[in-house]
Amino acid sequence: MLPLPRRIAVGIDTVLDRTVAPGYTRVGQAIRRRLPTWPADPDPGALAGRVAVVTGATSGLGLATAEALARLGAGVVLAARDQVKGRRVQQELSERLPQAELQLARCDVSDLDDVRRFVDELDVPRVDVLVHNAGAMPPERTESAQGHELTMALHVLGPVLMTELLRPRLAGGRVVLVTSGGMYAQRLRADDPEYLQGDYSPTTAYARSKRAQVELLPVLDQRWAPEGISVHATHPGWADTPGVVDSLPTFHRLTGPLLRDAGGGADTTVWLAATEPVPTGGRLWHDRRARPTHLLPRTRSGDAERAELWEWVRAQLDLPPAP
Incomplete structure (x- = not known):
């Protein structure tokens, strides 16, 4: 043929x-x-001697990502809020991968004070790969420890703060934000980042926070470029994970036979973490190819809206402006 x-x-x-x-x-x-x-798979041992940090690493996409990075030779920090579950997962991974270097660390990414503590206590001299995978879809409007709407705290504020604090150790590294295809249905709401207007919808809140992640990609990639840090986002497609089962039971029931397994959903995240040369940053990826960030005209955002959102993020985290 x-x-x-x-x-x-x-x-x-x-x-x-x-x-x-x-x-x-x-x-x-x-x-x-x-x-x-x-594209070709990363070479075996592509991450030997490297250090990767994966948030939300105890189930679903996070667990699949952590295991795949460890199989490529990386020492992996499993950042998890639930330490009981984290210890069980660490033990299970150690049994499957006896040569892997696995470290468990507690972190609630939605709690900005806990993110600061996590970075202060993180016992690694450098971080080569940082995967922001932790996520949640609360059924009703919920606030973080600092009073922020939970999905924005967990998917935007916490990851930005963690990366900012790790900048000295991330020099030359890669950052991957695990987003969602659901963001295609929402436009950026820089005017209401805390979802204070209108009736709260968990799926809308989730998709809005994921849209915010994607809109900030070029801003973050440019901000962290002086340290040689590249920033990427991936969306996993439709994957069969505990989060989907819990948050979208009807969707899971209707699409179950067609859903990817967690490894399939994590594939592009792992590929971005390990492939050479480093792909161009500031872009959204799916199935190892850069994708458009908008499919519908009604969701398109302008530079002014993006700048407004970034100024809100910067103010909440008390970050200095870029030089």
């Missing part, structure tokens, strides 16, 4: 992406893996 021309392969990949289903399912990923445009 003659190889598929590259332009046709790109066209197939793009159609899968724009139609959402089946592109976000395990079917879409299986098709893409067979196209000539699918």
Whole structure:
């Protein structure tokens, strides 16, 4: 059989992406893996001697990411809020990967004071890969320890603060924000980042916070560029994780047979962490390809809205402006 021309392969990949289903399912990923445009896997041992920190590492995508990074040779810090569960997961991973260097550290990413403590106590001289995976979709409007709407605290404020505090140890490293395809349905609400207006919807709040992550990508990539830190975001498609089961039971019931496993959902995050050369930062990725950040005209944001959101984030975290 003659190889598929590259332009046709790109066209197939793009159609899968724009139609959402089946592109976000395990079917879409299986098709893409067979196209000539699918990038090569990272080399075995690609992360040997490197250190990776993964938040929300005790289940779902976070656990799959931590295990895959360890299999590539990285020493992995499992950052988890639930230490009982964390110790169990650490033990299970150690049994599967007896040569892996695994460290458990407590961190509630939504609590800014706990993020500061976590960074102060983190016992590693450097961080080569930082994966912001911790996430939640509370059923009603909930506030963090500092009084911020929880999804914005957990998905935006906490990750930005953690990265900012780790900048000296992250020099030359990579930061990956695990976002969600759900953000495509929402526009940036820089005018209401705390979701104080209108009736609260958990799925809308979640998607808004993920939209905020994606909108801030170029800002963060530019801010941390002086240290050689590249910033990326990935969305996993539709993956079968405990978070989906708990937060979206109807969706899980209807799409269950088509959902990717956690490893499939974490694939691009791991690829971005380990592939060489370092992909261009400030972009959104899905199935190892940079994707558009908007699919609908009504969700498009301008530079002014992005700047307004960044100024809000900077003010909440008391960060100095970039030089």
